Amino acid sequence: xxxxxxxxxxxxxxxxxxxxxxxxxxxxxxxxxxxxxxxxxxxxxxxxxxxxxxxxxxxxxxxxxxxxxxxxxxxxxxxxxxxxxxxxxxxxxxxxxxxxxxxxxxxxxxxxxxxxxxxxxxxxxxxxxxxxxxxxxxxxxxxxxxxxxxxxxxxxxxxxxxxxxxxxxxxxxxxxxxxxxxxxxxxxxxxxxxxxxxxxxxxxxxxxxxxxxxxxxxxxxxxxxxxxxxxxxxxxxxxxxxxxxxxxxxxxxxxxxxxxxxxxxxxxxxxxxxxxxxxxxxxxxxxxxxxxxxxxxxxxxxxxxxxxxxxxxxxxxxxxxxxxxx
Amino acid sequence: xxxxxxxxxxxxxxxxxxxxxxxxxxxxxxxxxxxxxxxxxxxxxxxxxxxxxxxxxxxxxxxxxxxxxxxxxxxxxxxxxxxxxxxxxxxxxxxxxxxxxxxxxxxxxxxxxxxxxxxxxxxxxxxxxxxxxxxxxxxxxxxxxxxxxxxxxxxxxxxxxxxxxxxxxxxxxxxxxxxxxxxxxxxxxxxxxxxxxxxxxxxxxxxxxxxxxxxxxxxxxxxxxxxxxxxxxxxxxxxxxxxxxxxxxxxxxxxxxxxxxxxxxxxxxxxxxxxxxxxxxxxxxxxxxxxxxxxxxxxxxxxxxxxxxxxxxxxxxxxxxxxxxxxxxx
Numbered sequence: 001x002x003x004x005x006x007x008x009x010x011x012x013x014x015x016x017x018x019x020x021x022x023x024x025x026x027x028x029x030x031x032x033x034x035x036x037x038x039x040x041x042x043x044x045x046x047x048x049x050x051x052x053x054x055x056x057x058x059x060x061x062x063x064x065x066x067x068x069x070x071x072x073x074x075x076x077x078x079x080x081x082x083x084x085x086x087x088x089x090x091x092x093x094x095x096x097x098x099x100x101x102x103x104x105x106x107x108x109x110x111x112x113x114x115x116x117x118x119x120x121x122x123x124x125x126x127x128x129x130x131x132x133x134x135x136x137x138x139x140x141x142x143x144x145x146x147x148x149x150x151x152x153x154x155x156x157x158x159x160x161x162x163x164x165x166x167x168x169x170x171x172x173x174x175x176x177x178x179x180x181x182x183x184x185x186x187x188x189x190x191x192x193x194x195x196x197x198x199x200x201x202x203x204x205x206x207x208x209x210x211x212x213x214x215x216x217x218x219x220x221x222x223x224x225x226x227x228x229x230x231x232x233x234x235x236x237x238x239x240x241x242x243x244x245x246x247x248x249x250x251x252x253x254x255x256x257x258x259x260x261x262x263x264x265x266x267x268x269x270x271x272x273x274x275x276x277x278x279x280x281x282x283x284x285x286x287x288x289x290x291x292x293x294x295x296x297x298x299x300x301x302x303x304x305x306x307x308x309x310x311x312x313x314x315x316x317x318x319x320x321x322x323x324x325x326x
Numbered sequence: 327x328x329x330x331x332x333x334x335x336x337x338x339x340x341x342x343x344x345x346x347x348x349x350x351x352x353x354x355x356x357x358x359x360x361x362x363x364x365x366x367x368x369x370x371x372x373x374x375x376x377x378x379x380x381x382x383x384x385x386x387x388x389x390x391x392x393x394x395x396x397x398x399x400x401x402x403x404x405x406x407x408x409x410x411x412x413x414x415x416x417x418x419x420x421x422x423x424x425x426x427x428x429x430x431x432x433x434x435x436x437x438x439x440x441x442x443x444x445x446x447x448x449x450x451x452x453x454x455x456x457x458x459x460x461x462x463x464x465x466x467x468x469x470x471x472x473x474x475x476x477x478x479x480x481x482x483x484x485x486x487x488x489x490x491x492x493x494x495x496x497x498x499x500x501x502x503x504x505x506x507x508x509x510x511x512x513x514x515x516x517x518x519x520x521x522x523x524x525x526x527x528x529x530x531x532x533x534x535x536x537x538x539x540x541x542x543x544x545x546x547x548x549x550x551x552x553x554x555x556x557x558x559x560x561x562x563x564x565x566x567x568x569x570x571x572x573x574x575x576x577x578x579x580x581x582x583x584x585x586x587x588x589x590x591x592x593x594x595x596x597x598x599x600x601x602x603x604x605x606x607x608x609x610x611x612x613x614x615x616x617x618x619x620x621x622x623x624x625x626x627x628x629x630x631x632x633x634x635x636x637x638x639x640x641x642x643x644x645x646x647x648x649x650x651x652x653x654x655x656x
Contacts (some may be wrong), residue, residue: 041519042490155607185380186546188607190590212519215592242594256524258549260576260591266531267524267553273489 001072002029003206004053004174009066009076011045011052013277020277022048022061024230027304032173035200035207037217037238040227041253041274046210049227050176052076053208054093055083070174089119092167092205094196096179098159101166102151108135108162109147112169119170134165137199139191157188164196168203175200178210193220214257218242226250229275229285236310246307247314248290284315292316328407329368330540331375331392331508335401338362338387342612359612361387363564364401366638369557371507374534374541376555376572378548378587380608384564385544389512392542393428405508424454427501431513433493437485443496444481447471450503470499474529491522495529502533508540515550527554548591552576560584563611563619570644580644580651582624618649626650 011023023045030036038046051057053068055075068076075086087093095101103111112131116122122130128147135143138161151159160180167175180196181189197220200207209220217224218238225235226247234247245251255268272289275281281288287297296315307317343349343356362384369375377385390396392403394414403410405422413419427450430436437446447467451457457466468478474495485493494514501509514530515523531554533539545551551558551572558575560568560583568581579585606623609615618636621627628649636647650656 041521157607185608186548186590187380187586190592191605193592213592214520215594218594219592253521254594256521257594258524258527258547258553259594260549260552260588261595264553266528269524269528270521271525273491273522 002069003032003034003071004030004208005067005069005072006049006053007067007069009049009052009068010064011048011057011061012064013061015060018278021064021280022230022277023052025066025303026230026232027066028225028232028235030174030206030208033201033204033206034223035197035209035221037221037224038208038210038227039212039214039217039224041212043229043274043277044227045230046212046227047178050093050178050208050210053174054087054091054176056087056093085119088115088172089170090172090174092170092172092175094160094163094167094175094177094180096182098156098163098183099151101163102159104151107148107150108154108166112147112162112166115166115169131165131169134168135162137168137202138162138165139195140165157184157191160184160188160192161195164192164199168199168205171203171205173205175205175207176210177207179212180209181216182211182213189216196220214242214254226253229280230277231285231313232304233286233314234307234310234312235304236312240309244308244310246310246312246317247286248292248316249286250312252289252291284313330371330406331369331542332404333368333388333392333401334366334404336362336365336388336391336398336403337400338384338391338396339399357612360564360614361611362391365559365561365564365566366401367557367559367566367569369508369540369542371540372534372538373556374543374554375557375559376543376545376551377559377561378545378551379561380546380587382563382608382611383561385561386512387564388561389428389510389542389544393426393510394423395428420454424450424456424504425506426508426510427504427506429494429497429501429509429511429514432517433490433497434485434517436497437493439485442482442484443467443471446485446496447481447500447503450500454504456504466503467499470503471496473502473533474499475525489522490518491525494518494526498526498529498533502537505537506539508542510542510544512544513546514543516545516547523550530554548587560587563608563614565619565647566638566645567620567647568644569638570646574644578644580641580646580656581648582626582650582656583620586623618647624650626656 006028009023009026013020040046063076067074109131113127116127116130132143132147140146140161181192221238224238224241226233228249234250245254252270270289283299284297284302287293302313302315304311304313305317338361340359340361342359344354348354379385391398413422444467447470448463457463467481471478476495515526543554555572558572559566562583568584579588615622617633618631621631630649636649638645638647
């Protein structure tokens with residue numbers, strides 16, 4: 001059974017000038033121990049997807065319809081207090097900026113111990129022992145001394161290690177990591193990615209890794225979901241999506257990334273920009289920018305369908321419209 | 327012909343001492359931060375030099391030194407044969423400032439939110455007294471907008487009405503307004519999404535070809551650097567550790583730090599590759615290591631590296647500051 005199931009999730013932001021639909025009918029699953037990457041450009045809805053799973057949607061945003069199931073149990077309709085108990089215990093979270101995820105007034109040890117004791121029935125000494133163990137696991141040198149230091153005494157990379165330790169403190173089954181390496185330099189990014197991968201395997205935790213960096217996805221994930229304008233454009237095994245993308249948006253996205261291996265005079269560019277939420281085009285949201293657009297794309301919205309080894313929301317892969325496309 | 331841009335032994339030291347009262351009462355010493363320490367390079371007309379390195383290595387300080395936003399502590403810049411920093415000080419220096427322009431990283435912070443695009447792009451033209459006639463100014467701003475792929479009709483809009491990529495194009499149009507020969511670009515695409523980054527990089531390359539622009543391109547993204555540059559300089563803790571042609575550097579990186587940076591880039595098409603990330607982090611620049619500042623993280627470091635600072639030497643077509651490479655150990 002899947003660890004996490006998201007079924008037809010719709011997230012809306014009611015406003016004075018009408019309601020904005022930020023996530024529109026999103027469905028995906030994460031298996032136990034799996035690493036799912038979620039990639040897309042700013043405003044595609046990747047972070048919102050993560051926030052709705054951990055129950056931290058900023059009001060007035062709300063889940064308008066659809067379901068989120070954790071181990072077969074609905075968590076999208078839980079109250080504040082119930083959700084607080086799940087967060088940390090069963091779903092851990094890692095955010096982009098390690099400095100704002102830690103309380104600057106408490107030592108990292110106190111924060112770790114507090115998290116462990118909130119969720120697990122252990123004594124203070126046991127919690128501290130575990131906290132030191134977690135810091136060691138995440139590769140912090142001299143953990144026995146470092147545990148009594150404050151966040152500002154750590155460097156950016158070290159702080160992100162502390163945040164990972166904190167996310168793992170109550171041994172959750174799922175970790176939602178929202179751009180965990182974006183604020184870090186490449187050499188530190190490589191260390192953190194490797195750490196995240198090995199430590200989650202060690203603890204048997206599944207990861208939903210949200211990032212805009214295709215390279216990070218390629219290195220880390222088992223499967224990847226590509227988002228565009230609040231919907232999933234394509235989802236599938238990571239090497240399939242990267243090497244044989246089926247959705248024209250994924251094709252364009254992959255081609256626009258400067259490649260270390262190939263020298264090109266010009267980069268491929270996708271003309272235009274992602275539509276604003278209040279002006280999502282009719283039919284397929286990508287149709288005004290799509291090089292392979294045809295009539296059906298402008299009138300009818302495609303759902304995810306089989307496209308080779310992946311699933312893509314694109315009429316090119318529908319048997320009925322294939323004749324018209326050529 | 328000598329190169330258009332010649333930086334020789336550029337250095338910048340910042341005084342980051344505690345306030346006077348704390349120094350007196352608590353006996354704290356003065357503290358100096360060596361942000362850039364003896365950086366030299368040349369850029370030929372129409373070429374691009376890229377500077378890469380991690381946060382805090384001094385690449386942005388170099389950019390600011392070149393456009394005259396900072397006064398160098400030591401060394402200087404020769405632009406088209408004249409001493410730029412001496413020229414910036416006298417009133418005629420304006421002519422030189424017109425020829426060197428800068429594009430900043432953050433397209434949200436670098437445009438005045440209360441000005442319309444016409445005023446933003448027209449400001450350098452008015453400031454340098456290039457165009458005084460109102461109609462001519464409008465026409466010129468329209469032309470500039472067209473050259474970066476925007477519409478002249480956009481000139482009555484405010485920055486918030488544009489997306490990040492469009493804003494960065496406005497920054498480019500503003501930088502081009504005075505018809506400069508040399509553009510200093512400080513991480514111009516790192517705030518942008520990849521598909522938008524591709525649009526901006528393509529425009530920058532087109533403009534370079536059309537106008538023979540010379541670029542100093544600062545970035546931490548090696549793939550982007552590989553795409554835009556002719557020459558690449560790798561910086562670590564305020565110094566150049568390797569300076570080479572793009573082909574040489576990417577095909578045959580010599581300095582251990584360059585190798586580490588290249589190794590740290592996630593690969594797209596070789597998924598699941600296990601890599602050995604280099605341990606350690608950039609040291610505190612207030613208290614840099616002795617000798618070669620990379621030695622605490624370097625797998626090839628020996629006693630000499632800990633005590634003697636390597637100089638940038640020409641080795642096999644590249645300039646490298648490393649004892650191990652010089653001695654033929656790697």
